[in-house]
Amino acid sequence: xxxxxxxGPYFGTFGGRFVPESLIAALDELDAAYQAARVDPDFAxxxxxxxxxxxxxxxxxxxxxxxxxxxxxxxxxxKREDLNHTGSHKINNxxxxxxxxKRLGKTRLIAETGAGQHGVAxxxxxxxxxxxxxxxxxAVDTERQALNVARMKLLGAEVxxxxxxxxxxxxxxxxxxxxxxxxxxxxxxxxxxxxGPHPFPTMVRDFHAVIGTEAREQVRELTGRLPDAVAACVxxxxxxxxxxxxxxxxxxVRLVGLEAAGDGVDTPxxxxxxSKGRPGVLHGARSLMLQDDDGQTMESHSISAxxxxxxVGPEHAWLADIGRAEYRGVTDAExxxxxxxxxxxxxxxxxxxxxxxxxxxxxxxxxxxxEGIVLVSxxxxxxxxxxxxxxxxxxxxxETEDAR
Amino acid sequence: xxxxxxAIRARREAGSGALVAYLPVGFPTLDDSIAAAIALVENGVxxxxxxLPYSDPVMDGPAIQKATQTALQNGFRLRDGFTAVxxxxxxxxxxxxxxxxxxxxxxxxxxxxxxDLASAGGAGLITPDLIPDxxxxxxxxxxxxxxxxxxxxxxxxxxxxxxxxxxxxxxxVYAVSTMGITGARSDVDAAARGVVSRLRxxxxxxxxxxxxxxxxxxxxxxxxxADGAIVGSRLVAALAEGGVTxxxxxxxxxxxxxx
Numbered sequence: 062x063x064x065x066x067x068x069g070p071y072f073g074t075f076g077g078r079f080v081p082e083s084l085i086a087a088l089d090e091l092d093a094a095y096q097a098a099r100v101d102p103d104f105a106x107x108x109x110x111x112x113x114x115x116x117x118x119x120x121x122x123x124x125x126x127x128x129x130x131x132x133x134x135x136x137x138x139x140k141r142e143d144l145n146h147t148g149s150h151k152i153n154n155x156x157x158x159x160x161x162x163k164r165l166g167k168t169r170l171i172a173e174t175g176a177g178q179h180g181v182a183x184x185x186x187x188x189x190x191x192x193x194x195x196x197x198x199x200a201v202d203t204e205r206q207a208l209n210v211a212r213m214k215l216l217g218a219e220v221x222x223x224x225x226x227x228x229x230x231x232x233x234x235x236x237x238x239x240x241x242x243x244x245x246x247x248x249x250x251x252x253x254x255x256x257g258p259h260p261f262p263t264m265v266r267d268f269h270a271v272i273g274t275e276a277r278e279q280v281r282e283l284t285g286r287l288p289d290a291v292a293a294c295v296x297x298x299x300x301x302x303x304x305x306x307x308x309x310x311x312x313x314v315r316l317v318g319l320e321a322a323g324d325g326v327d328t329p330x331x332x333x334x335x336s337k338g339r340p341g342v343l344h345g346a347r348s349l350m351l352q353d354d355d356g357q358t359m360e361s362h363s364i365s366a367x368x369x370x371x372x373v374g375p376e377h378a379w380l381a382d383i384g385r386a387e388y389r390g391v392t393d394a395e396x397x398x399x400x401x402x403x404x405x406x407x408x409x410x411x412x413x414x415x416x417x418x419x420x421x422x423x424x425x426x427x428x429x430x431x432e433g434i435v436l437v438s439x440x441x442x443x444x445x446x447x448x449x450x451x452x453x454x455x456x457x458x459x460e461t462e463d464a465r
Numbered sequence: 466x467x468x469x470x471x472a473i474r475a476r477r478e479a480g481s482g483a484l485v486a487y488l489p490v491g492f493p494t495l496d497d498s499i500a501a502a503i504a505l506v507e508n509g510v511x512x513x514x515x516x517l518p519y520s521d522p523v524m525d526g527p528a529i530q531k532a533t534q535t536a537l538q539n540g541f542r543l544r545d546g547f548t549a550v551x552x553x554x555x556x557x558x559x560x561x562x563x564x565x566x567x568x569x570x571x572x573x574x575x576x577x578x579x580x581d582l583a584s585a586g587g588a589g590l591i592t593p594d595l596i597p598d599x600x601x602x603x604x605x606x607x608x609x610x611x612x613x614x615x616x617x618x619x620x621x622x623x624x625x626x627x628x629x630x631x632x633x634x635x636x637x638v639y640a641v642s643t644m645g646i647t648g649a650r651s652d653v654d655a656a657a658r659g660v661v662s663r664l665r666x667x668x669x670x671x672x673x674x675x676x677x678x679x680x681x682x683x684x685x686x687x688x689x690x691a692d693g694a695i696v697g698s699r700l701v702a703a704l705a706e707g708g709v710t711x712x713x714x715x716x717x718x719x720x721x722x723x724x
Contacts, residue, residue: 077599078596078598078599079567079594079595079596079599080523080594080596081523081524081593081594081617081619081641082596082616082617082618082619082622082626082630082641083617083619083620083621083641083644083645085596085619085621085622085626086619086621086622086623086626087621089623225530225534226520226521226534231521232521235521235522235523238523239523239524239526239646242523242524242644242645242646243644243645243646244644245621245644246644339572341568341571341572342567342568342571342594343521343568344521344523345594352568352572354572355542355543355569355572355573356519356543356568356569356570356571356572356573357519357520357537357569358520358521358568
């Protein structure tokens, strides 16, 4: 069997369903509906039409020659998920799951969100399909991503600022699961990443696989061959699984996931789950996670809310385990520097999450040399991060820009 | 027959059923949680369920979340769980189950956890986020160390899953009264009767109902069709509000529902 054909519930020793019994019937129902949809040409056609007329797919690839001058001269190609409607890759999965929820007769969507991109995409789908929408967001994140909170509200969603635990993404997931247990008859939990209990990791990956499928052909058309490396940022890991999946069985292509190293992986302030985590169970799946000796989840840290998560999808844990993909840490400072570099050399302001992948691409380019081709998942645009960036670079207080 | 099954049977034969009480270890302090657990048994509780505080308790409502978060902030460690079991067992005769989310057991080592629980005098584990499908390590460890395994059955569980829960459990099957999380509710869902009756059809001889039970009347009502009634949030709230004395008073009141 090829790596691309692995569909869960287990990826090696990772994955599974570690959830309260109350949710099993809903997961079974979802799995059955998804299996049916997966082979239903009408479902595929409906989703493809939505992507064509609403998302704006296929997304283009953009070559970044001025940026690439800082990457040892290797060619750098950007897969422009930032150009999708709502500004990131998140819409790919959201439209797929919302269609599925409609098939299941659900009238209410709930979602968790970190940076707010998945929440905005979910609120958008709910508006499009005329569904009720509640988005759980850690109170820490509602503060640092206020603009996205406003977007969700404008789209008609209710945003719940989660005050429990560490008040970030992991706690938002806990509250979404509690809501789902109590309202499963009417409600679909629109999980936003390749984590959680089966079938979510497989289903979310499949809905994002369009990223890699398109990019693989686009790169071949442009360059006449496959890229040497594919780089993507990894929090829960959805955009990375989406772009990796088409390349899993292309042995010549290196797959590189860039995790948030915060202040550095050897400090207590990072979110480098694969580099520094241990196997454990969190949010319904066995995967790698940041935890203490007693198995209590540790708080993660990243300047990027979207990567600030102490777990990771089980398929990534497996790809790391079997050596098919490699995962590296990128610090806050490195990511912010790459963010500014892309803005200034190519006129593209990426999300801070995405900037981690861009730093990774700079390093990979230097390793590969001028003959190298690096494909980067440009997973989201940076508009939502302007406040953080302005503060970081001191752009608004009348001082000259910080030299860091 | 395990100590838990014996305790339930004794109450059934007396024409009633068992009162099962939940408290988290380490709330408000380790010593007070132990004192409170002992006081509950002295005031009519038949079986104790000691919860191990966990960072991501998806099955728990606000009252228990708040208490377990306090315990974690106060420095709760897993070893405190074994200490609590040991001290409670030294003071009173009621069987003590431990309720825990799965990751702490996994990190401690499933077999090592079972061994240490058994040697502390614990009766077994209630595992809210571990379904029998994923429990092969725990099945083996609980057999090896002669411990009870309490799995959950929900209103949404299929008949096949009901049979699986009955087959995999030892001690009792935890009948989830309602689709939701822990916390007091004014009426315990009619769904509870349905879950118990379907468990009976699946061959279950020992089942306790939990989630939402907070009054003596609800205990009495549940015991008219189930083998035990589990009370958690109400007791945690009492302990938070009025300390060990208040928790004991509420337990004594709840116990009138067993008579």
